[in-house]
Amino acid sequence: MGMFSFAKDIGDKIFNREDAKKETESNADASKAPAATEPSAQSVANLLLKRIQQQNLDISELKVKYNGSTDTAEISGKAKTQADREKAIIAIGNVQHVAKVIDNIDIEQDAPESTMYTVKSGDTLSKIAQEVYGSANEYNKIFEANKPMLSDPNKIYVGQVLRIPKP
Structure with a gap:
């Protein structure tokens, strides 16, 4: 909590x-359209x-x-x-x-609680996995931990917060 x-x-x-x-x-005349x-x-x-x-x-x-x-x-x-x-x-x-x-x-x-990670410019799940787990091949752990919010491992955006499960 x-x-x-x-x-x-x-x-x-x-x-x-x-x-x-x-x-x-954009409505110049408020009486024409509902506010x-x-x-x-x-x-x-x-x-x-x-x-x-x-x-x-x-x-x-x-x-x-x-x-x-x-x-x-x-x-x-x-x-x-x-x-x-x-x-x-x-x-x-x-x-x-x-x-x-x-x-x-x-x-x-x-x-145990997962780590919350905020995506930065240039990040990929592989790059994050390399930093956290020591292997880029572990990216699928992060992807699976964030399903169904993530639908594709290549679709993350700067500022998005991801769950990073403990190794």
Whole structure:
């Protein structure tokens, strides 16, 4: 349990804050089109909850809260494994406009925590594996640890946070 920081200006776009703002600004005559509004904290929390559920993780009593003024998501529930807990954290942390994730997930099967690694320019999973495990061929460990969030080992981006399992 704890708090994790993420780069809020990058990541998957699951809600369109900028699009709504630009649309409002580009409408010269506000009476012609409905004003776009900032998504509610509850609607963002619902989208984040759905994103975790799409990961098919074993977490019961899962709840997500979101505070738009601080761009902070808070998750709670009971995870079967440490891996499920960590995957939930990175699933919502790697979303644009989420700067922090407060983790209140209890774990049934205690295990060592993975390292959280922020992708830098020039990184590949092979390069990260070489640094962490001493062998570029171990990249698949990192790829598997981040599925289904990662669909291809060659599709990572700068600022993305990945789980790096203990060797």
